[in-house]
Amino acid sequence: MAKILIVEDDLLLHKMYRKKFEVAGFVVxxxxxxxxxxxxxxxxxxxxxxxxxxxxKLNGIQVLEKAQADSTLRHIPVIVLTNLGGAIDAQTALxxxxxxxxxKSDFTPSEVVAKVQEFLSTRKVG
Incomplete structure (x- = not known):
């Protein structure tokens, strides 16, 4: 089973995504x-x-920077899921x-799960 870390400070959103990923067979x-x-x-x-x-504490961009600077973490793929829809925000994250x-507003939780599954299927994870 694939393992996913959900990083979300909104408890309601976290619970919703956690449930969807658990139902899909992820360890969360x-x-x-x-x-x-x-x-x-x-x-x-x-x-x-x-x-x-x-x-x-640290925003998502800072988390990305720290992960990329750490040789033990930089291999872990990160999908940014946010309310910020600007092209500059997306370019910065990428x-x-x-x-x-x-x-977030462009995808249902089920679509988010499908996108993650699609990405992982190309990496032979789980």
Whole structure:
């Protein structure tokens, strides 16, 4: 089974995404701020990370920067899932190491799960 780390500070959204991924067969762990995300990336060793941008302590861009600077983390693919829909935000996230950038309002939770499954299917994970 593939392991996903959901990094989302909104508890309601986190619970919704967690449920969808668990039903789809994922092993799920959670982080609620950027600092916790870095720690969980090290201890949980996810196959993929779903990362919000606007969070306390470290924002999603800072998490991407720290992950890319750490040789033990930079191989973990990160999909940014955020409310920020600007092209500059997407370009920044992709430049900092995200493999994809999704705006929450553009995708249902089921579509997010499908996108993650599609990405992982090309990487032989799980």
């Amino acid at each position: 762990d959670a982080a609620y701020d950027g600092e916790e995300a870095i720690g969980k990336m090290k201890t949980f060793a996810p196959d993929i990370v779903l990362l919000d941008v606007m969070m306390p 430049k900092k190491g995200a493999v994809s950038y999704m705006v």
